[in-house]
Amino acid sequence: MTPDDWLLLCRSVRFGDTDAAGVMHFPRLFSWCHEAYEESLERFGLTAAEIFPRPEHSPAVALPVVHCSADYQRPLACGDALTIALRPERIDPGCFELHYRFSRSGEAVAQALTRHLAIDSLSRRRCALPAGIQRWLEASGLGRGVTPLP
Amino acid sequence: MTPDDWLLLCRSVRFGDTDAAGVMHFPRLFSWCHEAYEESLERFGLTAAEIFPRPEHSPAVALPVVHCSADYQRPLACGDALTIALRPERIDPGCFELHYRFSRSGEAVAQALTRHLAIDSLSRRRCALPAGIQRWLEASGLGRGVTPLP
Amino acid sequence: MTPDDWLLLCRSVRFGDTDAAGVMHFPRLFSWCHEAYEESLERFGLTAAEIFPRPEHSPAVALPVVHCSADYQRPLACGDALTIALRPERIDPGCFELHYRFSRSGEAVAQALTRHLAIDSLSRRRCALPAGIQRWLEASGLGRGVTPLP
Amino acid sequence: MTPDDWLLLCRSVRFGDTDAAGVMHFPRLFSWCHEAYEESLERFGLTAAEIFPRPEHSPAVALPVVHCSADYQRPLACGDALTIALRPERIDPGCFELHYRFSRSGEAVAQALTRHLAIDSLSRRRCALPAGIQRWLEASGLGRGVTPLP
Numbered sequence: 225m226t227p228d229d230w231l232l233l234c235r236s237v238r239f240g241d242t243d244a245a246g247v248m249h250f251p252r253l254f255s256w257c258h259e260a261y262e263e264s265l266e267r268f269g270l271t272a273a274e275i276f277p278r279p280e281h282s283p284a285v286a287l288p289v290v291h292c293s294a295d296y297q298r299p300l301a302c303g304d305a306l307t308i309a310l311r312p313e314r315i316d317p318g319c320f321e322l323h324y325r326f327s328r329s330g331e332a333v334a335q336a337l338t339r340h341l342a343i344d345s346l347s348r349r350r351c352a353l354p355a356g357i358q359r360w361l362e363a364s365g366l367g368r369g370v371t372p373l374p
Numbered sequence: 375m376t377p378d379d380w381l382l383l384c385r386s387v388r389f390g391d392t393d394a395a396g397v398m399h400f401p402r403l404f405s406w407c408h409e410a411y412e413e414s415l416e417r418f419g420l421t422a423a424e425i426f427p428r429p430e431h432s433p434a435v436a437l438p439v440v441h442c443s444a445d446y447q448r449p450l451a452c453g454d455a456l457t458i459a460l461r462p463e464r465i466d467p468g469c470f471e472l473h474y475r476f477s478r479s480g481e482a483v484a485q486a487l488t489r490h491l492a493i494d495s496l497s498r499r500r501c502a503l504p505a506g507i508q509r510w511l512e513a514s515g516l517g518r519g520v521t522p523l524p
Numbered sequence: 525m526t527p528d529d530w531l532l533l534c535r536s537v538r539f540g541d542t543d544a545a546g547v548m549h550f551p552r553l554f555s556w557c558h559e560a561y562e563e564s565l566e567r568f569g570l571t572a573a574e575i576f577p578r579p580e581h582s583p584a585v586a587l588p589v590v591h592c593s594a595d596y597q598r599p600l601a602c603g604d605a606l607t608i609a610l611r612p613e614r615i616d617p618g619c620f621e622l623h624y625r626f627s628r629s630g631e632a633v634a635q636a637l638t639r640h641l642a643i644d645s646l647s648r649r650r651c652a653l654p655a656g657i658q659r660w661l662e663a664s665g666l667g668r669g670v671t672p673l674p
Numbered sequence: 675m676t677p678d679d680w681l682l683l684c685r686s687v688r689f690g691d692t693d694a695a696g697v698m699h700f701p702r703l704f705s706w707c708h709e710a711y712e713e714s715l716e717r718f719g720l721t722a723a724e725i726f727p728r729p730e731h732s733p734a735v736a737l738p739v740v741h742c743s744a745d746y747q748r749p750l751a752c753g754d755a756l757t758i759a760l761r762p763e764r765i766d767p768g769c770f771e772l773h774y775r776f777s778r779s780g781e782a783v784a785q786a787l788t789r790h791l792a793i794d795s796l797s798r799r800r801c802a803l804p805a806g807i808q809r810w811l812e813a814s815g816l817g818r819g820v821t822p823l824p
Contacts, residue, residue: 236562236563236566236572238558238559238562239393239394239399239558239562239572239576240393240399240401240555240558240559242393242394243389243390243392243393243394244389244392244393244394244396244397244451244452244726244727244728244729245579245726245727245736245738246394246577246578246579246580246727247394247579247738249389249390250704250708250738250739250742250788251390251701251702251704251705251708252701254700254701254704255540255701258538258539258540258700258701259538259540262536262538262539262602262603263536266536266603271603272536272539272601272602272603273602273603276539276602276603276694276695277546277602277694277695277696278546278601278602278603278694279545279546279547279599279601279694280546286695288695288697288700288746288749289700289746290745290746291743291744291745291746292700292743292744293741293742293743293744294741294742294743295740295741296738296739296740296741299579299738299798301394301572301578301579302394302562302572302573302576302577302578303562303566303571303572303573303576303578338700348749386712386713386716386722388708388709388712389708389712389722389726390705390708390709394576394577394578394579395576395577395586395588395729396577396727396728396729396730397588397729400554400558400588400589400592400638401551401552401554401555401558402551404550404551404554405551405690408550408551408688408689408690409688409690412686412688412689412752412753413686416686416753421753422686422689422751422752422753423752423753426544426545426689426752426753427544427545427546427696427752428544428696428751428752428753429544429695429696429697429749429751430696436545438545438547438550438596438599439550439596440595440596441593441594441595441596442550442593442594443591443592443593443594444591444592444593445590445591446588446589446590446591449588449648449729451722451728451729452712452722452723452726452727452728453712453716453721453722453723453726453728488550498599539693539694539699540693540699540701542693542694543689543690543692543693543694544689544692544693544694544696544697544751544752546694547694549689549690551690601694602694
């Protein structure tokens with residue numbers, strides 16, 4: 225398994241993603257980002273239960289988004305097939321960023337960024353990133369040397 | 375305070391509620407229903423913290439939706455001002471239904487229904503409705519004798 | 525290609541699908557339904573552009589949802605892998621229904637229904653279903669004789 | 675009417691805004707931003723029909739979001755009452771930004787930014803901002819001299 229297996233994802237624009245201007249409604253991009261992040265962890269081998277809260281089971285560490293941004297380069301219509309390239313980046317022992325590049329038939333259409341902070345679920349104080357996330361960050365970095373993302 | 379104060383609510387259709395057909399995207403109606411229900415409880419005097427889970431505080435009883443339905447009579451466009459008339463109905467000691475009638479300038483445009491079951495948050499077994507919800511159901515019923523909803 | 529290829533779909537519950545009760549927020553089921561319907565048409569060979577409006581191109585016939593309903597049998601948590609079985613049913617020359625059965629590891633967890641009416645995009649009057657939808661409805665029905673859905 | 679009437683808005687966090695971590699799901703902030711923007715225009719006296727597309731009526735100029743960002747300072751729980759202070763800023767004759775400050779009981783909890791570009795609805799080329807938006811931008815600026823936003 226190469227990093228591309230868990231850092232290159234696909235999705236189609238669906239009717240419910242659009243608004244009355246006929247194109248993707250801008251906050252939806254962040255839903256796609258978070259779903260791509262979840263799918264990436266899953267493909268890498270981390271279960272949702274290890275990372276995300278469920279009833280009767282909350283991981284010891286939460287990873288809330290504390291900052292995000294997006295740039296919209298092309299309007300996206302229902303049915304468009306998108307490729308999402310993820311580039312995770314460790315910022316410090318308790319923080320990472322995720323860069324997303326969206327393209328359609330090879331053309332860049334949007335990009336986005338989310339910054340995640342590790343906090344203790346109970347005390348809500350900053351803490352170290354969970355071991356699984358650290359492995360995923362490290363493995364992502366290794367891949368970049370070999371096959372740089374577009 | 376008459377029941378109309380907490381059973382007659384208003385909202386406007388917003389751009390993000392629409393899809394590429396130019397009108398309200400059908401699942402949004404249920405978001406409006408649940409927000410109207412929350413606002414109704416709030417106006418009646420029940421705080422969100424008493425009824426809905428928050429971090430570090432879950433009410434002893436949860437009220438999940440186990441069934442819902444909707445009928446769409448007119449397309450709804452961005453900017454349309456809607457009135458929502460709620461009619462809560464106690465089904466049995468552990469279950470209630472909420473009927474919603476949406477109108478625009480007096481014309482019926484949609485209606486919906488949600489059925490809520492009381493379950494113990496820990497065991498997830500059926501239990502009695504919380505006292506606050508029971509008071510709200512009773513007060514709603516009283517009002518109906520005097521000023522029947524349309 | 526057998527009907528199962530376009531009538532049996534998969535999706536995972538994502539973090540953004542949940543609410544503070546820790547499980548899938550009930551209106552999300554209808555978003556999953558509509559996305560499954562779109563994916564089914566796509567797999568069957570109908571492009572989104574033929575069926576759904578896009579900027580500068582609206583199909584002659586729109587297919588708004590005029591009624592929907594859902595039953596929630598089990599709470600769904602982040603990461604749960606679901607199977608969605610679709611059963612389209614022609615009601616009359618200008619109307620069809622879509623029945624959805626959601627299951628997790630073979631266990632039924634939810635079911636839903638959407639009813640779609642064909643209307644002329646300009647006059648907004650009822651009209652006949654588009655030819656593509658008619659082919660999809662017919663092909664779906666054929667399959668049922670051979671491999672009945674659960 | 676002073677600018678505060680159309681630049682200071684209120685909203686409550688609703689159950690459907692939260693995720694399984696028990697707090698507001700981050701992309702929802704942008705939905706609140708856009709709804710606050712729409713409400714601001716409405717209070718200022720601009721109808722939705724003048725600014726946003728509807729079936730059979732699209733304004734000559736569209737105002738898509740080409741960039742956005744957000745900072746999350748405090749977790750937001752169901753029932754929290756928020757104040758949203760808007761600060762519109764004209765960037766050039768065909769572009770404006772909107773700055774949003776969210777507070778709860780006087781405490782800053784989040785801030786966000788959206789950048790909107792005026793484009794001709796048909797040609798999709800850049801053009802001048804609509805007259806109504808220009809009046810709203812100007813009136814917002816006037817107010818700031820007298821009562822500076824926090």
